[in-house]
Amino acid sequence: MIERSPLFNAITYLAMLIGLVLVLLPFWVVFIGATLSLPEVARVPLQMWPSDQLFQNISAAWIRADLGPKMINSLVVAVGVTVGKIVIAALSAFSIVFFNYRARMVFFWLIFITLMLPLEVRIVPTYAIAANALSPVQALLDVTGLTGLVQQLGGVQIALNWNLLNSYEGMILPLIATATGTFLYRQFFMTIPDELVEAAKMDGSRPMQFFVDVLVPLSRTNMLALATIMFVSTWNQYLWPLLVTTDREHFGTVVMQLKALVPAQNGTPDWNVTMAGALIIMLPPLLVVAVMQRWFVRGLITKDK
Amino acid sequence: MERRAYYRNKLLPWLLIAPQLLLVLVFFYWPTAQALYWAFTLEQPWGGGNAFVGFDNFTAIFSDSRYWGTVLRSAFYAVVATGLSMAMALTLALFVDRGLKGTKLFQSVFVWPYAIAAPAAGVAFRFMFSPQAGLIGTINQVWPGIWDPSTVGWQALLMVIVAHAWLGIGYNFVFFLAALQMIPRSVIEAGAMDGARPFRRMLDLQLPLIAPTTFFLLIMNLISSFTDSFGLIDTLTEGGPNDATVVMVYKIYFDGFKGLDYSGAAAQSIVLMLLVISLTFIQFKWVEKKIHYA
Numbered sequence: 001m002i003e004r005s006p007l008f009n010a011i012t013y014l015a016m017l018i019g020l021v022l023v024l025l026p027f028w029v030v031f032i033g034a035t036l037s038l039p040e041v042a043r044v045p046l047q048m049w050p051s052d053q054l055f056q057n058i059s060a061a062w063i064r065a066d067l068g069p070k071m072i073n074s075l076v077v078a079v080g081v082t083v084g085k086i087v088i089a090a091l092s093a094f095s096i097v098f099f100n101y102r103a104r105m106v107f108f109w110l111i112f113i114t115l116m117l118p119l120e121v122r123i124v125p126t127y128a129i130a131a132n133a134l135s136p137v138q139a140l141l142d143v144t145g146l147t148g149l150v151q152q153l154g155g156v157q158i159a160l161n162w163n164l165l166n167s168y169e170g171m172i173l174p175l176i177a178t179a180t181g182t183f184l185y186r187q188f189f190m191t192i193p194d195e196l197v198e199a200a201k202m203d204g205s206r207p208m209q210f211f212v213d214v215l216v217p218l219s220r221t222n223m224l225a226l227a228t229i230m231f232v233s234t235w236n237q238y239l240w241p242l243l244v245t246t247d248r249e250h251f252g253t254v255v256m257q258l259k260a261l262v263p264a265q266n267g268t269p270d271w272n273v274t275m276a277g278a279l280i281i282m283l284p285p286l287l288v289v290a291v292m293q294r295w296f297v298r299g300l301i302t303k304d305k
Numbered sequence: 306m307e308r309r310a311y312y313r314n315k316l317l318p319w320l321l322i323a324p325q326l327l328l329v330l331v332f333f334y335w336p337t338a339q340a341l342y343w344a345f346t347l348e349q350p351w352g353g354g355n356a357f358v359g360f361d362n363f364t365a366i367f368s369d370s371r372y373w374g375t376v377l378r379s380a381f382y383a384v385v386a387t388g389l390s391m392a393m394a395l396t397l398a399l400f401v402d403r404g405l406k407g408t409k410l411f412q413s414v415f416v417w418p419y420a421i422a423a424p425a426a427g428v429a430f431r432f433m434f435s436p437q438a439g440l441i442g443t444i445n446q447v448w449p450g451i452w453d454p455s456t457v458g459w460q461a462l463l464m465v466i467v468a469h470a471w472l473g474i475g476y477n478f479v480f481f482l483a484a485l486q487m488i489p490r491s492v493i494e495a496g497a498m499d500g501a502r503p504f505r506r507m508l509d510l511q512l513p514l515i516a517p518t519t520f521f522l523l524i525m526n527l528i529s530s531f532t533d534s535f536g537l538i539d540t541l542t543e544g545g546p547n548d549a550t551v552v553m554v555y556k557i558y559f560d561g562f563k564g565l566d567y568s569g570a571a572a573q574s575i576v577l578m579l580l581v582i583s584l585t586f587i588q589f590k591w592v593e594k595k596i597h598y599a
Contacts, residue, residue: 008503012400016411019397023415023474026429029440033432044446046439092325099318100311107322114333116585120532120554121577124561124570125336125343136335177332182325197310207312236422238536243562258424259540262431265455271432282425289420293413297479 030282033275034058041272053272060270061277065257066249074235074253074284080172081234082227089181089226090219094211096182097189098197108186115179119240127243130170134160166247174244175234181226188222189215221295228296232285254281340578343571355568362572371548372556372573379552382466383530389470391522394477399507401478402485412482419475423533427540430468454542458549461542465550468537469530477522484518485511524588528581553577 028048033041034057035050062068096108119126129135138160141147151157164170192215200210238255245251261277263269289296344362346355366372394415401412418426433440436453444452454460488511496506512519535554538544544551544559551559553573561570 003497003503005503009403009405012403012405015396015400016408019393019400020411020414022393023418023471026426026433026471027417029433030429041438044437044439045443088325088328092322095318095321098312099314099321101318104318107326110334111325111329114329116582117333117337117578118528118532118581120535121557121574121581122333122336122340123554123558124567124574125339126332127562128339129332129336133331136331173328174332177328179329194310197312201310201312207314207317210312232420236425236536238422238424238539239558255422255424255536258422258428262428262540269437271435271438274428275432278425278428282421285422286417286420289416290413293416297416297483 030275030278033272034279036272038268038270038272041275042269054276057272057276058280060273061261061280064273065254065261065277066252067254067257067277067280069250070252070254070257073251074255076168077171077175077237077241077253078231078234080168081175082230084172084176085181085230086223086226088176089185090211090216090223092182093185093189094215097186097192098207098210111179111182113179114177115183119174119178123239123243126174130164130174130244132160133162133164133173164244166245166251168251170244171241171251171253175237175240181230184222184226185219188219192218221298224292224295225298228288228292231288235285257281337578340571340574343567344575347568358568362568363576366569366572366576374548375551375553375556378462378550379531382462382469382534382552383527386466386469386473386530387523387526389466390473391477391519391526393470394474395481395519397474398478398481398485399511401482402511403503415478416475418472419479421472423472423536424540426468426472427537430464430471431541434464454546456546458546461546461550465534465537465541468541469534472537473526473529477526480518480522481515484515488514520591521588524584528584531577531580 029046032046032048032050035052035054036047036057037051037053040047040051040053092107092111096104132138138147141160147157164173196214197210200214205213236255237253241251241253242256245253245256248256258278258281261274263271263274343355345357345359347358347362348355397411397415401408401415432438434442434452434454436442436445436455441452452460454464492510492514493506496510501509531552532554534552535558538550538552538555542550544555554577557570557573557577560566560573564570
């Protein structure tokens, strides 16, 4: 602090307090709502202190939305995307930064451009490809006339089909196919001094040794940041899992179940159960962000700039 | 920065990048090409594949007044949600940056909304804004029937925008604070020596100095308001009442998956893609050239 300004300090605290109330209000309402009984939650105005029904409401929500298996699905998908993204991003950034070959700038741009268009804007055709992931190959065969040729010669109709709907691969793979992590790793690898590479080469380390023994340990902070960002954003996915799983019972995620917990227009207004469900569904990513804050903030900032 | 020390290997770099390239080709470039193909063709009613129809699909959506309503609504949504969220986050970051005692606590809480799934926020806000429940609904005790987002269009849209702005606070706050902390202390101290009070320094020193970040956030927020509103709208209003909260992404989903009009949905996707690409382009062009002080 530079000068004494008691008045402005008071204003600062006041502004931060108002901010705190505005930011926390939805969290507080969810928490309070989750602890109330049915008559209490229907009362107007809403009481602002907790009651004692938290565990009853949570177990009601747990059963109604079948949260046990759905939690497992959410976890599998979130961990799958996080791990897949880290591995793939680190490898491809390693290839782009530490090898000198002609196609590398083309590859870099091919990957980098994907940052521009979020999954949401190309949702219909992405769905079509998930319904048959081999359709590009099929189209290639059709266009080159190979399908017709094989049919004439061998009498077999080539119809390649790999359906990703209602599968973990279908939920995971399209979410890995973006450049976020690759870009983050590239930015970090660029800061590794040339001398380190020279020294490693001098000591006779082969490329993969250099990757495993030098780069992976050095980029641990990076990895934590990327892991936090990926885990949170995957856990919170809604539109994509909604489309790719028609079999909700077996492949639904917790976030998809939120809508099912909202009271029907003319049904019992048991918002207390809804809030209890929302509370446990938003807790895992919130905990991850709260614990990993220091690393994830750094990662978030280098990712986008 | 060009690297001088490289590894040399014919095959290895290709193997390393292959998984990423394959995923990107199958799940990004192929669908994008597919969208283009659908946008310029129309499926024939009695089978026989798609026929090329030129710009017909685009003329069809552009001559539909409901589509223009959706576009205008999305633009309004994007501008207001972006403005609200950034103003809130900037104010908080400016005050937190003063580093008074106990600030750390506020700082960590202000990041929290980043962790919340849009549908979870949607459910929470639906309860908070419900006309029958006891938060905003209390107002109906005083003036009966004044608040009901399930029948009044502008109230529904307001509710979605407020929820979106709230969700964005965490992300914007992180960036604003990082930018503010990057300003050298000496600059602020020089300002203070020249007699600028804290509020004056905020307006005339800190704000201009973080302009590149502000501009970057402006574009990122606009893009996310255009593309990332599905989870909120689907849990809050489902586009209702009377289409009052149907935005571009929601209409694409609806026409494509409920109406099974792939060509129409693809044409709309292309329009949205062009919008997002031009926003990104502006960002690339301007951030480097126009706004640069430090």
